[in-house]
Amino acid sequence: MSGDPRTRIAARAALELEPGDVVNLGIGIPNLIPGILAPDAGVVIHTENGLLGVGPRPAQDAVDPDLVDAAKLPVTALPGAAYFDSADSFAMIRGGHVDVAVLGALQVSAAGDIANWAVPGRDVLGVGGAMDLVVGARRVIVTMTATTGAGEPKVVPECTYPLTARGAADVVVTELSVFRLREGRLVLVELLGGATLDDVARATSAAYEVELG
Amino acid sequence: MTSVRRVSAEQAISRVRSGDVVMVGGFGLVGAPLTLIDALVETSDARDLTIVSNNVGEAGRGLGLLLRQGRIRKAIASYFTSNPEAVAAVNAGQLDYQLLPQGTFAEAIRAAGAGLGGFYTPVGAGTLLAEGKEERLIDGVPHLLERPLRADVALVHAARADELGNLWYRGTARNFNPLMAAAAGLTIAEAGEIVPVGGIEPEAVATPHLYVDLLVGAKRL
Numbered sequence: 001m002s003g004d005p006r007t008r009i010a011a012r013a014a015l016e017l018e019p020g021d022v023v024n025l026g027i028g029i030p031n032l033i034p035g036i037l038a039p040d041a042g043v044v045i046h047t048e049n050g051l052l053g054v055g056p057r058p059a060q061d062a063v064d065p066d067l068v069d070a071a072k073l074p075v076t077a078l079p080g081a082a083y084f085d086s087a088d089s090f091a092m093i094r095g096g097h098v099d100v101a102v103l104g105a106l107q108v109s110a111a112g113d114i115a116n117w118a119v120p121g122r123d124v125l126g127v128g129g130a131m132d133l134v135v136g137a138r139r140v141i142v143t144m145t146a147t148t149g150a151g152e153p154k155v156v157p158e159c160t161y162p163l164t165a166r167g168a169a170d171v172v173v174t175e176l177s178v179f180r181l182r183e184g185r186l187v188l189v190e191l192l193g194g195a196t197l198d199d200v201a202r203a204t205s206a207a208y209e210v211e212l213g
Numbered sequence: 214m215t216s217v218r219r220v221s222a223e224q225a226i227s228r229v230r231s232g233d234v235v236m237v238g239g240f241g242l243v244g245a246p247l248t249l250i251d252a253l254v255e256t257s258d259a260r261d262l263t264i265v266s267n268n269v270g271e272a273g274r275g276l277g278l279l280l281r282q283g284r285i286r287k288a289i290a291s292y293f294t295s296n297p298e299a300v301a302a303v304n305a306g307q308l309d310y311q312l313l314p315q316g317t318f319a320e321a322i323r324a325a326g327a328g329l330g331g332f333y334t335p336v337g338a339g340t341l342l343a344e345g346k347e348e349r350l351i352d353g354v355p356h357l358l359e360r361p362l363r364a365d366v367a368l369v370h371a372a373r374a375d376e377l378g379n380l381w382y383r384g385t386a387r388n389f390n391p392l393m394a395a396a397a398g399l400t401i402a403e404a405g406e407i408v409p410v411g412g413i414e415p416e417a418v419a420t421p422h423l424y425v426d427l428l429v430g431a432k433r434l
Contacts, residue, residue: 048315049240050385065243066372066384072241072295083384085391085419086240086267087323090316094336118341125303125312126294131336132316162341 026103053081101137217378244386326395367397374404378425
């Protein structure tokens, strides 16, 4: 894996996806995954604004103004795609019919709590579909850099930012490592990009166990 | 069968009164009824409006224009962040607001249109957005009681309507439009194209005509 950290994180998260999975991708790092997935990966992409079977981004001269993803960026629809209204789309999500949600986060706790929609004291007033996705998707993969721009760890003992949901994360992929939540235990399972155990320890304030591959 | 009443955008918008709750379809500007929003901005004096829409337009576009006119008292949405001016208005205390998870927002509109008194959802339990809501354990999982969202007027956009008022949507422009068409006392639909009865296959009708009160030709498909 090479390139910038965000692309490396997306590439590692993409390896978690299995043929046949219906996957919803959040804004930011997760939205890099379609450009990384092999065309024959067999993954079906769902976007909460009402499309199952999202295809690649169109050429500039082929943009359809009625066809966007949740980031409001132009997309295409693959053969076999389906359109539906927003209530149906979130019924699919809450009803457990979407297999995987990949999304960014501001903090993840040792218990898998996710905070990804608000920062105290900051002008953000948007939750979008994040709460529905982390509660409803059968597997939740968090993709984020290990630390904030100021170097503060994002995998923390307890979230200090407003919660999106408790105990929702199953996998956390950063540029340094992969963590898995196993029956409420946070477990470091893989080091990435030449990172050492010390690198992960310095970038992580939560307690975790180590069970490398 | 009687045809749906065809009126100009200005005539339709004259039915919006000060203090009304107005639902506006669209995910961002995709599927937003921009012809009706323009008429609301340019030809109406209705003020103190409560707007129910996923976003409050964008800065200076769509509902963002109505916001600049200071005519929105309250906004109910899932994502104000698309319009920094809406976020600023909330922080300055000039705009009352209610933030809902997007699936809850959609289902609350659907519930109103379907005549339900609300529903329990696990989404949002244990978060800031649970404040003031009844929480109940269902099969051991905390759920929140969410109330239906109704409106006095709904403004929706469809790519195609027939002369009865049946609506057909294109691509991801469907989003909240069919839900809102069912949840208001008065539903005003704009359509990019208006075709004779039979011009939309019955299986392709996403909003049956009984929901639509007034039909307006849109300036775009």
